[in-house]
Amino acid sequence: MKPHIKNVAARARAATHALAPVLKSRLPLRTKLGVYKTYVRPILTYAAPAWFALASETNKKILRAQQSLALRRLTNAPRYVRNSTLERDLRIEALDHFIIRLTRNMFARADASAHPHIRSIAPWHSRPPDRRAFPRDLLPSDLE
Template sequence: MSMQRLLDLLPQWLDRWKVAVNVGKTAALLHGPVRIRVVPKKLNLRGVNIEFKPKFRYLGCDIDRSLSMAAHASQIIGSASAARFMLRPRFRLQAQQNLSLRNIVGAGRYVRNDVFARDLDVESLMEFVIRLSRNMYERAENSPHEHLHNIGPLHARPPDGKALPREILVPPTIVRS
């Protein structure tokens, strides 16, 4: 059966199952080796031409002709790098807080940052973020909305050994033998 014949049968099925298709956003994709250059006939659905595209985005995922998801992986890596870059100022803020406290106290180079922060009863930026995160998880657990309960459950540690987001908030337990 030709592709156009199947597209002609599709509106009946869509109407029967009460499914709507935005024909303006519909695209066709030829997959397979790039060296094969078959120029297909124009396809149309409900009288609207469907254009062939080399890649398109579906459910947030970039799909290309080879179906390898290489474009999507590189885009995700780029966004993760951008997120990591945006987190870098947090370290600068902590350093600025330490310098300010050191100037206020008049402490020398030999005094550790956590010593005068503890003496002045000033919480570090990391402690502040952890406190806010703990409060957020507690509010979610005690919320009347059930979909917020157990929003960040504690699971077994993944094989790579990195802590899960909620696991960072739990104080470590000391095991004494």
């Protein structure tokens, strides 16, 4: 997963850098946050339900850092302001919680689908021959 995470982080960093004039402007904070949610966060979370559970804690930290850097840039917050304070004040979910919510919603939609081929994308009972766990099984239960 390391090459993938590095690529995602580099693309998010490039998007944040390209949006720097907008993020540093005098636009309302709500507009800047919308720009972040529209352009940067989708880069960090694209197809995350498929790979996030398989990423190591170190790789997840790289993604969290990219979100924190983008939020700092749009708020012009100094280094001593905690990331959790930024997330709380901006009313934005931590990246882990957002991805886990996306994953749970994706599996719930797949399970509730009227189409059998979509329901069978992530089955509960059948396992691969090597007994590997599915991403659904790897979701942390402590973030419910």
